[in-house]
Amino acid sequence: MTTLDPALAHLDARTSPSSSPRLVCRTVRVPATRVGDLLALLPDDTSQVLSWVRRGEGLVGWGEVAGLSVTGEDRFGRAQDWWREITAVADVEDEVEVPGTGPICFGSMAYSARSQTPSRLVVPAVVVGRRGRDAWVTTTWLEGEEPSPVDDAVETSLRPSPAPRAPESIRFSDGDLSAGSWAGIVEQAVARISAGELDKVVLARSLDVEADSRIDPRWVLQRLAQDYDTTWVFSVAGLVGATPEMLVRLERGLVTSRVLAGTIRRTGDDSHDLALAGSLARSSKDLEEHEYAVRSVADALAAHTSSINVPESPFVLHLTNVMHLATDVAGVVDDTSTSLALAASLHPSAAVCGTPTPVADGLIGELEQMDRGRYAGPVGWMDATGDGEWGIALRCGAQTSPTSLRLYAGCGIVAGSDAASEVAESDAKFLPMRQALTPPA
Structure with a gap:
């Protein structure tokens, strides 16, 4: 079974991407010294907190431009097909061109084909990444939308968010x-x-x-x-x-x-x-x-x-x-x-x-x-x-x-x-x- 947020149904793998709104993606290089603590950039006002970080390097993201939920034996194949189809027609400008730049999805797959929990792919609205001397901000939106200017989005993305609070009475x-x-x-x-x-x-x-x-x-x-x-x-x-x-x-x-x-x-x-x-x-x-x-x-x-x-x-x-x-x-x-x-x-x-x-x-x-x-x-x-x-x-x-x-x-x-x-x-x-x-x- 494949399920998708109704607002994103046009990006379902069952729909021809050639007749659907495309992903528009811009990756901009930024000085690595400006990135700071990747995890500290994650905002509090989003339901999508995305992270893949080790020893200060990796990727963080937030927001959701597109997402896929899929269950069953063929969940991996259908997820891969969906990703290949939407990226094949994406409008991409990438100043950095290293692994992790341009369009990316974060994913978490169910252990078992028997599981009632869907596997998930998420395409973030914003990604900040650091890899060695390279650092970047990627912004993604749907063609036809009116996004914020890329420079403004980059500046906003690099501002640390207020520190999170500890949960009470665990x-x-x-x-x-x-x-x-x-x-x-x-x-x-x-x-x-x-x-x-x-x-x-x-x-x-x-x-x-x-x-x-x-x-x-x-x-x-x-x-x-x-x-x-x-x-x-x-x-x-x-x-x-x-x-x-x-x-x-x-x-x-x-x-x-x-x-x-x-x-x-x-x-x-x-x-x-x-x-x-x-x-x-x-x-x-x-x-x-x-x-x-x-x-x-x-x-x-x-x-x-x-x-x-x-x-x-x-x-x-x-x-x-x-x-x-x-x-x-x-x-x-x-x-x-x-x-x-x-x-x-x-x-x-x-x-x-x-x-x-x-x-x-x-x-x-x-x-x-x-x-x-x-x-x-x-x-x-x-x-x-x-x-x-x-x-x-x-x-x-x-x-x-x-x-x-x-x-x-x-x-x-x-x-x-x-x-x-x-x-x-x-x-x-x-x-x-x-x-x-x-x-x-």
């Missing part, structure tokens, strides 16, 4: 299952793995958040960026979080993917954490889980590449609260795939589903007792050339009302998994969002 409660009930389904999964039905399954749990005041996504983004600066801080259509996992990046024919699987919680003591990192790198259970995830990514990318590089062993990625086994896979694309098409070919990877994928996905549907929505689905952005970056929506929450969120966390289960340890790992993965929502002491 309360956390169990989502669909309590921690004890979720431990029970972990034990069921281990039994099924031990019986030879599958090798690995990733099981997720949820946590509900309520506040006495509005939960401003800008507050959450700024806290996440401050505390977890090695992650990509994202916000698309009410889904906000900080992911350490780059599912796929496509830039001028080179595709890269970072695989994370195998996790251990940090203690905060550097010497102890160093010892824990060593134990993680030697853990047969975690190495097995990681190997499944790497193999699934390499096999999927092989169908789209002329050459591919897969390191022989993982490295340990140190994040603020946890450490992961990590492997960076790279290849040269030899077909016309967009970054979204490559993300579709990788999704769901063993890192968020399991091995074999069809069996693991079926077990998730049987045991989890919840709709993941857009949690664990691809999230990121794509430009008119098809280049883009798509992470996996981890360490995140979906807004369920102005004062509430649902948080998600998942763990890879293999034959050697212990239910109590997996509950502790899931608690560690909830920590970034819990901290981001709680005002500093």
Whole structure:
């Protein structure tokens, strides 16, 4: 099913773009020193807060010129077709011409074809970006509209907005299952793995958040960026979080993917954490889980590449609260795939589903007792050339009302998994969002 805002129905993929109003897009170069903190530019007076930022670089956007909502098995293909059709006839002037300039869409795709939550693509009215020495402002409108002069729009876009306020009286409660009930389904999964039905399954749990005041996504983004600066801080259509996992990046024919699987919680003591990192790198259970995830990514990318590089062993990625086994896979694309098409070919990877994928996905549907929505689905952005970056929506929450969120966390289960340890790992993965929502002491 495809749904669209009625005001934007002329941009539906089912409508011929040649007979519809076109996107008009202007990208203007600005001095990088003028941009400042990208997240501080996000205005408070919009329902669309869009972000893809890491260590001060990336993209922020607001407003919505066009948007697509789509569900079902073919959601990736229909989203890609819609984007290609509207950008093919767009009126574009781009002074910068690097990935992320010109027309772009932010996107957040549902994990499962069974999900009742639509996947979303959003074309912002304004984008501010920074990449190395390049910085720019992109404004987009529909042909026939009377936009503000581009110079005025650029000046307005570069003014920092008033600081967001912390939510008041945050309360956390169990989502669909309590921690004890979720431990029970972990034990069921281990039994099924031990019986030879599958090798690995990733099981997720949820946590509900309520506040006495509005939960401003800008507050959450700024806290996440401050505390977890090695992650990509994202916000698309009410889904906000900080992911350490780059599912796929496509830039001028080179595709890269970072695989994370195998996790251990940090203690905060550097010497102890160093010892824990060593134990993680030697853990047969975690190495097995990681190997499944790497193999699934390499096999999927092989169908789209002329050459591919897969390191022989993982490295340990140190994040603020946890450490992961990590492997960076790279290849040269030899077909016309967009970054979204490559993300579709990788999704769901063993890192968020399991091995074999069809069996693991079926077990998730049987045991989890919840709709993941857009949690664990691809999230990121794509430009008119098809280049883009798509992470996996981890360490995140979906807004369920102005004062509430649902948080998600998942763990890879293999034959050697212990239910109590997996509950502790899931608690560690909830920590970034819990901290981001709680005002500093």
